[in-house]
Amino acid sequence: MTPIGDIARNALLQNQTRNLRSLIQVKTDELATGRVSKLREYLNGETGQLRALQSDQNLLQAYKTNINEVQTIFGAQQRGLDQVRSILANVADAALSFQNEDGVQPPLQVVARQSFDAVVSLLKSNIGGRTVFNQGSAVMEPNQLFTQIGAAIAAQPDQPPTDVARSVIQQAIDPENSEPQAPVPVAPNQSVSTNDPSIQPQFSDILSSLSLLALGRSGETAPERQDIATSVMQMQDQLVSTQANIGQREDRLDSVLSRNASEHEALEFLRNELTAADPYEAATQLQTATLRLETLLAATARISKLSLTNYL
Numbered sequence: 155m156t157p158i159g160d161i162a163r164n165a166l167l168q169n170q171t172r173n174l175r176s177l178i179q180v181k182t183d184e185l186a187t188g189r190v191s192k193l194r195e196y197l198n199g200e201t202g203q204l205r206a207l208q209s210d211q212n213l214l215q216a217y218k219t220n221i222n223e224v225q226t227i228f229g230a231q232q233r234g235l236d237q238v239r240s241i242l243a244n245v246a247d248a249a250l251s252f253q254n255e256d257g258v259q260p261p262l263q264v265v266a267r268q269s270f271d272a273v274v275s276l277l278k279s280n281i282g283g284r285t286v287f288n289q290g291s292a293v294m295e296p297n298q299l300f301t302q303i304g305a306a307i308a309a310q311p312d313q314p315p316t317d318v319a320r321s322v323i324q325q326a327i328d329p330e331n332s333e334p335q336a337p338v339p340v341a342p343n344q345s346v347s348t349n350d351p352s353i354q355p356q357f358s359d360i361l362s363s364l365s366l367l368a369l370g371r372s373g374e375t376a377p378e379r380q381d382i383a384t385s386v387m388q389m390q391d392q393l394v395s396t397q398a399n400i401g402q403r404e405d406r407l408d409s410v411l412s413r414n415a416s417e418h419e420a421l422e423f424l425r426n427e428l429t430a431a432d433p434y435e436a437a438t439q440l441q442t443a444t445l446r447l448e449t450l451l452a453a454t455a456r457i458s459k460l461s462l463t464n465y466l
Contacts, residue, residue: 170450178443207425214418220338221411223282227348228404230286234276235393235400238360241269242386242393245364249382262379266367271296273361277327284335287353299326303365315371319362327361328354341410346403352396360389 248265274296279286293299299322306322307315337345363385 246386249379270364
């Protein structure tokens with residue numbers, strides 16, 4: 155039977171061995187990561203500053219996500235306006251080379267209707283639940299909108315068709331009491347809106363002109379077709395100006411992103427300063443703990459050998 159004293163001594167030796175192995179692992183990790191392992195103990199329980207730094211970093215990360223989403227919307231707007239300019243170029247070509255008989259060039263009325271449908275489809279596009287162009291309302295289907303425009307013009311023969319068409323379109327793409335999409339926060343006390351007030355009137359004018367062409371309300375004579383081509387080119391110029399404005403907003407957003415990234419790096423530096431482990435101290439403690447463990451293991455071996463001799 156093993157004496158009670160030997161049992162107690164063995165338990166003490168095992169406990170010391172576990173503690174030393176744990177200390178060696180902690181100091182090894184600190185040397186590898188450069189950060190203290192037992193942070194709360196290292197800071198004497200005063201972790202308020204560290205929590206504040208982490209909170210600020212999390213907020214900056216959220217701003218980065220928001221900026222990426224806004225940049226995606228702006229990029230989609232640029233590509234969409236490129237498509238609209240290409241559509242208008244096709245309409246201008248059709249107006250200048252208008253043919254009533256069958257030929258290579260489709261009739262202007264057909265081109266206008268196809269262009270109307272394409273522009274309305276662009277207005278309906280959205281990314282991640284945020285509409286690319288429209289402020290927040292859901293634009294109706296192209297056929298439905300086109301039918302409403304034709305019906306409104308027929309019901310108001312005393313009103314200029316252009317005014318009637320623009321009124322119907324304006325109500326469709328920006329109905330009364332519709333709430334615009336909320337601005338997106340991108341930095342402390344700074345938000346960015348994806349809504350451009352100049353885009354809606356431009357789309358209204360474009361769709362109004364296209365609908366009248368598709369309904370055969372204009373473009374029947376050579377002078378009218380020349381005026382159409384001139385008007386379409388002016389619309390293209392306005393779209394180019396709008397794209398330039400969006401580009402400026404993208405540049406400002408890039409500046410905000412860079413500023414936030416610099417602030418995040420500064421906070422990370424402060425966080426590292428708070429949690430940095432002293433490499434010299436960690437190495438010294440690791441060496442000391444290793445030597446103590448080796449000594450303890452050697453002592454344990456000798457004690458075990460003596461106990462076996464006494465037993466025999």
